[in-house]
Amino acid sequence: MRDIVIAGGGTAGWMAAAAFARFLGGGHNVTLVESDAIGTVGVGEATIPQIQNFNNALGIDEAEFLKATQGSYKLGIEFDGWSAPGKKYIHAFGQIGRQLGFVPFHHYVLRDQQRGGARDLWSYSPTAIAAAQNRFSPVQERPGQMPSGTAWAYHFDAGLYAAFLRRYAEDKGVKRIEGKIAEAQQQEGRISALRLDDGRQVGGDFFIDCTGFAALLIGGAMESGFDDWSDLLPCNRAAAVQCEAAFVITPYTRSSARAAGWQWRIPLQHRTGNGHVYCSDFMSDDEAASILLSHLDGAAIGDPRLIKFTTGMRRDSWKSNVVALGLAAGFMEPLESTSIHLVQSAIERILQFFPGDTDAAADIEEYNRRTQAEWLAIRDFLILHYHRNGRSEAFWEAGRKTDIPKSLARRLALFESSGRIMREGDELFTEVGWLQVMTGQGVTPQSWHPMAGQISDGQLTEFLGLAAQHANAQADKMIPHNQWIEQYCKSDAGH
Numbered sequence: 001m002r003d004i005v006i007a008g009g010g011t012a013g014w015m016a017a018a019a020f021a022r023f024l025g026g027g028h029n030v031t032l033v034e035s036d037a038i039g040t041v042g043v044g045e046a047t048i049p050q051i052q053n054f055n056n057a058l059g060i061d062e063a064e065f066l067k068a069t070q071g072s073y074k075l076g077i078e079f080d081g082w083s084a085p086g087k088k089y090i091h092a093f094g095q096i097g098r099q100l101g102f103v104p105f106h107h108y109v110l111r112d113q114q115r116g117g118a119r120d121l122w123s124y125s126p127t128a129i130a131a132a133q134n135r136f137s138p139v140q141e142r143p144g145q146m147p148s149g150t151a152w153a154y155h156f157d158a159g160l161y162a163a164f165l166r167r168y169a170e171d172k173g174v175k176r177i178e179g180k181i182a183e184a185q186q187q188e189g190r191i192s193a194l195r196l197d198d199g200r201q202v203g204g205d206f207f208i209d210c211t212g213f214a215a216l217l218i219g220g221a222m223e224s225g226f227d228d229w230s231d232l233l234p235c236n237r238a239a240a241v242q243c244e245a246a247f248v249i250t251p252y253t254r255s256s257a258r259a260a261g262w263q264w265r266i267p268l269q270h271r272t273g274n275g276h277v278y279c280s281d282f283m284s285d286d287e288a289a290s291i292l293l294s295h296l297d298g299a300a301i302g303d304p305r306l307i308k309f310t311t312g313m314r315r316d317s318w319k320s321n322v323v324a325l326g327l328a329a330g331f332m333e334p335l336e337s338t339s340i341h342l343v344q345s346a347i348e349r350i351l352q353f354f355p356g357d358t359d360a361a362a363d364i365e366e367y368n369r370r371t372q373a374e375w376l377a378i379r380d381f382l383i384l385h386y387h388r389n390g391r392s393e394a395f396w397e398a399g400r401k402t403d404i405p406k407s408l409a410r411r412l413a414l415f416e417s418s419g420r421i422m423r424e425g426d427e428l429f430t431e432v433g434w435l436q437v438m439t440g441q442g443v444t445p446q447s448w449h450p451m452a453g454q455i456s457d458g459q460l461t462e463f464l465g466l467a468a469q470h471a472n473a474q475a476d477k478m479i480p481h482n483q484w485i486e487q488y489c490k491s492d493a494g495h
């Protein structure tokens with residue numbers, strides 16, 4: 001496995017190129033083929049905190065990365081109108097309160113609420129409080145250290161991120177070929193070379209399909225089937241448009257429910273990204289574009305672009321000597337900003353299972369099994385948002401009636417009966433993530449952990465009072481997000 005060929009140079013292709021250049025060492029040649037004429041999908045600008053692990057592993061400096069990508073910080077996702085029109089909640093990163101012994105913190109909040117306590121879950125989240133005040137920064141007196149209980153991710157310009165990683169990868173020896181792939185040539189069930197439309201051939205031992213929705217190698221040449229999940233997550237289109245940058249760069253992504261889907265808002269330094277994800281059975285493209293344009297908070301830059309998609313994943317994302325990454329591997333709507341993360345975790349998995357000269361059938365099977373488990377857990381999390389909504393439009397009514405997977409039904413039943421949340425294996429979303437979305441969508445437990453009753457009423461008041469004070473104090477250590485960007489990671493490129 002000396003010659004690795006990456007087909008496609010979007011976010012997925014350049015993330016793979018950068019990681020292989022960093023981790024595979026000198027014995028491998030990495031070549032990336034991309035076509036400027038075809039271009040990239042051009043969206044995918046909100047992330048989750050795990051991206052820090054990827055950037056750190058590559059040795060990327062945070063400030064340099066944010067300057068190069070016109071980036072901003074992200075403390076969570078605000079869901080506006082999902083549980084009912086006019087109601088909001090945030091899925092904030094980081095911790096909420098502190099576990100006491102065996103009892104997770106939220107059971108004490110549930111006990112307090114049952115006796116009439118007025119504080120909600122987010123009163124104990126330093127990140128939710130900071131996001132509501134548009135603050136973000138490390139502790140001022142100790143630069144570099146973040147207030148305790150907080151976690152953060154980024155918003156960035158996807159094109160600039162790919163360009164940033166391209167510079168990184170090319171500096172480390174990755175060879176880039178500009179050209180259009182016409183065909184994947186095969187020998188004995190393996191791909192041996194890519195033929196470009198001008199006749200050039202790019203031979204290799206191991207191929208990474210990053211050709212986006214086209215899935216040229218995994219879907220085309222390898223004929224790996226596609227599991228369609230549209231019955232569970234029926235949105236199938238997005239209209240995307242950028243608008244002028246906002247005066248205040250909010251440190252969170254916003255997801256606003258619309259009549260047949262939802263609209264994202266991703267604030268960057270030089271512009272704001274917006275998109276309307278919807279289901280074409282319930283709304284026309286013209287209506288979706290007009291709703292998008294009527295909810296921008298700055299002048300639109302160009303016309304909305306229509307992107308069609310089918311939710312689902314490749315049955316085998318690794319087949320023979322081809323592995324698919326990014327959109328070629330499948331797609332779930334960006335409701336919880338998970339796609340770039342799925343690229344990152346697949347790259348880690350490829351490195352874990354990197355093939356040698358022996359038969360890799362068992363490794364390939366294990367890779368595919370783990371990949372599928374990761375996708376299915378995220379799928380459940382997304383379905384939850386639609387299944388427990390409080391809206392009256394036909395699209396949302398259909399969402400409530402969806403026949404949900406047993407794994408999600410079990411999780412909901414457990415939470416509703418006893419407030420318990422159990423994480424499965426090494427699934428992506430933590431208990432505190434599930435807790436916020438279930439609570440935010442109006443799922444209410446009937447009781448709480450009996451051991452949360454072991455402290456007295458007075459002790460409960462004191463414990464929760466201190467937790468709320470702590471959360472506020474952590475948020476108070478931060479400064480306005482705009483000010484932090486100005487001081488620390490303002491893009492040199494201007495606006």
Ligand code: FAD
Pocket residue numbers: 007008009010011012013033034035036038039040041042043044045046047158179180181182210211212213214216238240275307309325326327328334337338339340341343
């Ligand atoms: P692309 O960007 O489509 O790149 C494909 C590459 O393959 C291009 O370089 C293209 O030129 C090349 N190519 C294709 N065919 C050929 C050929 N014949 N010859 C040569 N080259 C070829 N993810 C998130 O994490 N957060 C988000 O907020 C988010 N929002 C999204 C919103 C929408 C509407 C969509 C559709 C996706 C979103 N995503 C998001 C997903 C994210 O955009 C993708 O996961 C990410 O950009 C990776 O895309 P890609 O590199 O696989 O594909």
